[in-house]
Amino acid sequence: MDKAAFIKQYATTRQHTDSLKWDALQTRYGDADLLPMWVADMEFKVPEAVTQALQERVAHGVYGYSITPDSYYQALINWQKTRHCVDLQRDWIRFGSGVVNSLYALVNILTQPGDGVLILTPVYYPFFNAVRDNHRQLVTSELRNDQGHYTIDFDDVERKIKANEVRLFIQCSPHNPVGRIWTEAEQTRLLALCERYHVLVISDEIHQDLEIDRAAHPFQSALSVADGRFNDRLIVVNAPSKTFNIASLLNSHIIIPNSELRQRYDDQIGRFSQTEISVLGQVAGKAAYQSGAEWLDQVLAIIRDNYHYLQTTFAAQAPKLVLSELQGTYLTWLDLRAYVQPENAKAFIQDRCHIAVDFGEWFSPADKGFVRINLATDPKNVQEAAKRIVACLA
Ligand SMILES: Cc1ncc(COP(=O)(O)O)c(C=O)c1O
Incomplete structure (x- = not known):
């Protein structure tokens, strides 16, 4: 299917569907009339096969307690193997009702109150909350930012691990x-540091499939780093x-290769959550893994185009804006500081451009002046956002 046909079939409006992104602007931003480019979800309908699978299940009309069928495990294992060359074993897999829920539970299970938990900032803000809300010691290491290309400061990571008796690292x-x-x-390098200092690792790989240029920057799961050398200290969500x-x-999913850690998880998870599976979630997930690859490739092509559109528009019309290199995720990170004072970034984007974004300071106190823009949307929304930003800068 060509891009235009795909957009025609799958891009949709979401107002009045109880969408957090579109219908909660008044409560979240105090202004219902913003162009919503925030929350990490998409304006695309799911693959046709997913809709069909859900419709069949809904037609049956019963949603009692359910089990995970073998075919779900198989679909997930095949997806990980074919898409990412990861050899997942069935008995490593546990189910959850959301990755953030699992982060909260795992912080509790893997550490004690007061233990150091390391994150690399700026990062998805529930990482901060999962540590702080559980009264663990938050330890942050700032990523290095070289004109929008971010790298890890390994010396700082090592210093922070040693100085704070870090017990857990949460990777994004x-x-x-x-x-x-x-x-x-x-x-x-990072996992070897964790090994040296006896630090457990959670790798949040929820964005694993959102590879913008797979040939240049393929996703590598922590599970297959150094042929699985670090799997004994690793939990992937x-x-x-x-x-x-x-x-x-x-x-x-919560994936735990080490049998002792798995036992610890199984023994303790019931203290936080008795919910095992979402039947509609698994019906949809299975159909998506089995039949959604082509749909995903089309969506990725649109995200890539949206990113290039922003890049070329800004390069031509606001060349001092710094757009981070987008290798993975559909969330682009924009540095406004060459044009807008950090403390004015919110007023600029929200009150002048009338766009709802995730603000830099949500991801790190040091990142005021940055905004995160969601590109998994109809190109016309990205074009409109770019037009407003450029016009307001002028
Ligand atoms: C890194 C990361 N982890 C977790 C989540 C949310 O996961 P869930 O909705 O399963 O709790 C997001 C959503 O944006 C995310 O970016």
Whole structure:
């Protein structure tokens, strides 16, 4: 299907569907009349096969307690193998009702109050909350920013681990909001530091399928770094929800290769959550893994075009804006500071451009003056956002 036909079939409006992104602007931003480019979900309908699978299930009309069928495991295992060369074993897999829920539970299960938990900032803000809300010590290491290309400051990471008795590192891979896909070399170095200092690792890989240029920057799961050398200290969390736009169906995975850690998880998870599976989430997830690859490739092509559109528009009309290199995720990170004082960024984007974004300071106190813009949308929304930003800068 060509791009225009895909957009015609799948792009949709979401007002008046109880959408957080579109229908909560008044409560979240105090202004219902903004162009919503925030929350990480899409304006694209799910693959046709997912709609069909859900319709069949709905037609049956019963939603009693359910089990995970073998075919779900198989679909997930095949997806990980064919898309990412990861050999997932069935007994490593547990289910959750969302990745953030699992982060909260895992912080509790893997650490004690007061333990140091390391995150690399700027990062998806629930990482901060999962640590602080559980009364663990938040330890941050700032990523290095070289004109929008972000890298890890390994010396700082090591210093912080040693100084704070860090027990757990939460990795974001690909990294929301800076758009990096961490290479095997970077992950090997980071995980080796964790190994040296006996630090456990959670790798949040919810954006794993959102590879913007797979040939240049392929996603590598922490599970396959150095042929699985670090798997004994690793828990991966992922889901079909970002990839296939099914976040509200509440189905996610917790992958625990180490049998002792798995036992610890199984023994303790019931203290936080008795919910096991979402039947509609698994019906949708299975259909998506089985039949959604082509749809995903089309969506990725649109995201790539949207990103290039922003890049070329800004390069021509506001060349001092710095748009981070987008390797993974559909969330682009824009540095406004050459034109707008950091403390005025919110007023600029919201009150002058009338766009709802995620603000830099949500991801790190040091990042006022940055905004995160969601590109998984109809190109006309991206064009409108770019037009407003350029016009207001002029
Ligand atoms: C890195 C990361 N983890 C988790 C989530 C949310 O996951 P869930 O909706 O499954 O809680 C997001 C959503 O944007 C995210 O970016």
